[in-house]
Amino acid sequence: MTRTVGEPDMNPATIMRLGSAFAGAKVLLSAIELDLFTELAKRPLTRAEIQDVLKLHPRVTGEWLSMLVALNLLRRDGEVYRNSELCDRFLDRSKPSFAGGFLQRTNQVLFPAWVYLTDALRTGEQQARHIEANDMFDTPYQDPEQVEAFLTMMDSLTSTIGAQLGEAFDWSTVKTVTDVGGARGNLLSLLLKQHEHLTGTVFDLAPLKDPADKLAKERGLADRLSFSPGSFFDNDLPQADVLMIGHVLHDWAPEERQVIVDKAFKAVNPGGAVLVYDCMLADEEMDLAKLTISIHMKLMTPGGEEYPISEGVELLENAGFGPVEAHELGAIDTLLIGWKQA
Numbered sequence: 001m002t003r004t005v006g007e008p009d010m011n012p013a014t015i016m017r018l019g020s021a022f023a024g025a026k027v028l029l030s031a032i033e034l035d036l037f038t039e040l041a042k043r044p045l046t047r048a049e050i051q052d053v054l055k056l057h058p059r060v061t062g063e064w065l066s067m068l069v070a071l072n073l074l075r076r077d078g079e080v081y082r083n084s085e086l087c088d089r090f091l092d093r094s095k096p097s098f099a100g101g102f103l104q105r106t107n108q109v110l111f112p113a114w115v116y117l118t119d120a121l122r123t124g125e126q127q128a129r130h131i132e133a134n135d136m137f138d139t140p141y142q143d144p145e146q147v148e149a150f151l152t153m154m155d156s157l158t159s160t161i162g163a164q165l166g167e168a169f170d171w172s173t174v175k176t177v178t179d180v181g182g183a184r185g186n187l188l189s190l191l192l193k194q195h196e197h198l199t200g201t202v203f204d205l206a207p208l209k210d211p212a213d214k215l216a217k218e219r220g221l222a223d224r225l226s227f228s229p230g231s232f233f234d235n236d237l238p239q240a241d242v243l244m245i246g247h248v249l250h251d252w253a254p255e256e257r258q259v260i261v262d263k264a265f266k267a268v269n270p271g272g273a274v275l276v277y278d279c280m281l282a283d284e285e286m287d288l289a290k291l292t293i294s295i296h297m298k299l300m301t302p303g304g305e306e307y308p309i310s311e312g313v314e315l316l317e318n319a320g321f322g323p324v325e326a327h328e329l330g331a332i333d334t335l336l337i338g339w340k341q342a
């Protein structure tokens with residue numbers, strides 16, 4: 001049957017493909033879980049060798065490898081498989097450019113949570129079944145393996161933001177910076193390397209003190225980068241010219257976000273500023289990546305979400321900051337700069 005011009009293509013193939021798009025994602029996530037890309041970075045391997053090294057059953061492995069080739073993640077030359085250039089650079093765990101931390105966490109917690117999207121739509125509730133509501137950090141932080149997985153994810157996100165923040169703000173007159181919820185200090189260490197006159201404090205929960213001290217020492221910053229343990233719900237924040245609050249407010253409900261920003265206002269020195277970055281949504285946001293991240297937050301937390309930029313501005317103004325500026329930060333985030341009058 002021929003189609004007349006203007007008549008929509010009624011072939012359901014696009015819908016069918018979208019309905020199975022999770023398969024491509026899971027093929028990649030399992031490859032990261034099994035460390036396939038790290039093994040192939042050492043040397044190209046045949047299918048039999050891959051099965052042997054990764055201890056895989058032959059039944060599913062053939063299609064899995066072929067899908068990775070079809071997705072341009074692997075190359076196949078005759079009998080041997082090797083990494084694509086992109087995977088070799090970003091998914092080989094032994095390279096400093098390894099960027100798989102977020103995807104590793106996606107495999108462990110986000111993918112299972114999305115299975116319950118329908119439940120979330122019906123109830124509005126958090127669907128991360130491996131954690132109790134409101135226990136997003138305390139119990140997981142008792143397990144060193146989970147701490148390491150979480151910190152690797154944070155590092156993979158903050159590695160690019162560090163350089164971007166270094167340029168998005170005029171640091172020339174700033175002396176001291178506190179990174180609130182700064183994890184093990186990866187971002188702050190990058191900022192301090194870029195601006196050698198700065199002294200920084202990471203404020204985060206006590207279980208991150210040892211990893212943070214280790215990082216500061218390894219990067220030769222022990223004299224300028226310190227860690228202050230505490231909770232932003234129970235303790236005052238360390239005083240500084242600039243307080244940064246990045247990818248933190250989106251973990252919490254609106255009233256909790258206001259508590260954190262109010263504390264930041266108290267801690268910023270007069271004439272200084274607060275820098276808040278999160279994915280943040282435009283009014284009527286239609287960007288698929290941003291909407292996906294906001295649902296991630298709603299599935300993972302009882303009250304968190306990617307909030308509208310206008311609401312972020314309001315949070316800062318309610319606390320006393322003004323004027324408040326909004327800027328794009330990288331491809332996804334919005335940076336709010338709120339000034340505290342001298």
Ligand SMILES: C[S@@+](CC[C@H](N)C(=O)[O-])C[C@H]1O[C@@H](n2cnc3c(N)ncnc32)[C@H](O)[C@@H]1O
Nearest residue numbers: 137181182183204205230231232233246247248
């Ligand atoms: C999503 S991570 C953000 C890390 C980093 N700032 C970034 O830009 O990616 C949230 C951070 O908030 C910290 N955090 C959670 N609850 C906290 C609390 N009550 N007080 C201080 N830090 C907390 C976590 O330990 C974690 O490092």
